[in-house]
């Protein structure tokens with residue numbers, strides 16, 4: 009089921025001209041993209057339209073205009089939408105639970121919604137995904153007694169049940185402490201092997217550590233699409249260090265060493281430093297603000 | 301058969317898993333709730349495990365143990381879920397229903413409490429007025445199934461709504477599974493309450509068609525108005541209709557006088573009113589079928605537009 013389209017020239021997900029407005033807010037403004045295997049990071053500030061894009065791709069809401077396909081299925085038709093949903097794992101931005109259900113019962117419930125009617129095969133699958141996210145020991149505990157980090161893993165297990173080929177994760181690392189975040193990144197990296205994962209975040213750290221591709225969104229539009237290295241390279245020659253915050257810099261901040269890191273158009277004789285993903289992201293956002 | 305009895309005795313007194321069940325179990329074909337009984341029992345009963353081992357070939361037995369292992373931490377079904385399985389509902393459907401907030405006991409308890417209070421209030425009304433309609437009960441009874449169905453799906457009360465929408469189970473199918481179950485429970489409770497009002501005869505059942513009409517209408521309007529406003533508007537319309545009917549009745553009863561036995565019956569509960577309610581119910585069901593695909597998407601989406 010997950011071995012479809014392994015070559016990057018055949019994208020697992022492709023979208024063209026997606027638009028969606030809430031009243032006068034253009035949440036998606038002509039969004040086109042192609043996703044292949046591996047983890048793609050969707051990076052953008054709050055209100056950029058990340059959640060809206062993920063909800064459209066997860067078939068929760070229809071776009072006003074535009075079209076997309078997932079693993080060769082067209083969600084514009086009832087038949088195609090059903091096929092997409094069978095191949096989909098979705099972790100919403102604020103996942104809800106039936107708090108009285110145990111972790112096992114909840115994932116089992118989601119497996120039933122995914123049309124797994126054979127009881128023993130389903131239970132084996134539920135155990136497999138709970139093992140995969142490291143929750144075997146607490147699978148009999150009620151969800152209301154689990155910590156926030158554990159709940160997030162229950163939600164990931166629910167997304168993984170049925171081995172979906174397309175995994176959509178909306179800010180999965182928000183609200184986790186640094187240690188939990190590291191663990192969660194490992195889980196997602198593992199989940200990204202052999203399937204297509206689209207993960208939204210506003211942390212460049214997530215992208216740097218997890219993603220082989222990155223899309224930057226702002227104001228409902230795609231501002232960058234490429235590899236993390238390409239995003240960093242956008243800031244090549246535009247990052248320098250100084251003892252004072254440079255007044256002409258687009259952004260500047262004090263680093264751990266006490267020196268200032270400036271991003272923008274460097275003055276003559278500035279001591280240029282190696283750009284990072286964060287620098288490339290800041291410059292991309294800055295350029296999109298100027299454009300808007 | 302004699303063979304069975306002999307072996308059962310060798311397993312000692314008390315209940316043991318019947319041999320037929322054990323055989324089905326070994327083949328992986330035993331269905332709930334017998335399956336649950338067998339699983340629970342096998343964990344605790346070495347003799348039964350021995351019999352099971354005897355009758356299973358080794359490969360099938362391994363699969364059986366693996367399954368048993370999986371069953372050990374499988375969710376123990378709650379009251380509602382077990383009851384549903386016992387009356388023949390498939391176990392995965394029972395789980396979908398058990399996840400319906402209004403089918404939880406706390407909700408059912410409040411519905412029962414409301415009905416009991418209404419029936420008590422209706423029965424304690426001045427005995428001279430017993431020939432009149434049990435208006436309070438008839439007015440309230442259709443609102444209970446309406447509220448129950450409204451509260452059984454949608455983003456307000458189902459915390460997993462977003463996940464259910466994007467699941468391959470069609471939203472309309474899930475809605476129907478839940479609505480029919482909630483409606484059955486609500487109508488059943490109402491019917492019991494009607495039986496507690498024997499002095500009103502058939503009139504005490506005049507809530508049924510309005511209840512169906514209100515519920516179907518609310519569901520049919522949900523894609524347009526949203527899951528909160530649709531039942532809200534329908535409920536409000538019902539109350540407004542009753543108030544108007546009450547005005548009309550008290551206005552005309554002075555003229556038609558006490559000779560008309562139905563003089564104090566509000567319009568929706570008269571024969572004509574019942575026909576109208578039936579027609580509205582049928583039309584609403586037709587409309588609901590037309591808009592069924594609108595339940596396949598999240599409902600927070602642009603109710604204006």
Ligand SMILES: Nc1ncnc2c1ncn2[C@@H]1O[C@H](COP(=O)(O)OP(=O)(O)O)[C@@H](O)[C@H]1O
Pocket residue numbers: 030033034035052053054055056057058059060061600
């Ligand atoms: N259900 C909704 N109703 C109205 N406006 C919405 C809704 N969802 C999102 N928006 C608006 O659409 C824009 C994009 O939001 P969102 O996709 O949630 O961004 P992000 O996930 O990147 O923070 C924001 O301006 C937000 O206020």
Ligand SMILES: [Mg+2]
Pocket residue numbers: 058059060101179
């Ligand atoms: Mg968001």
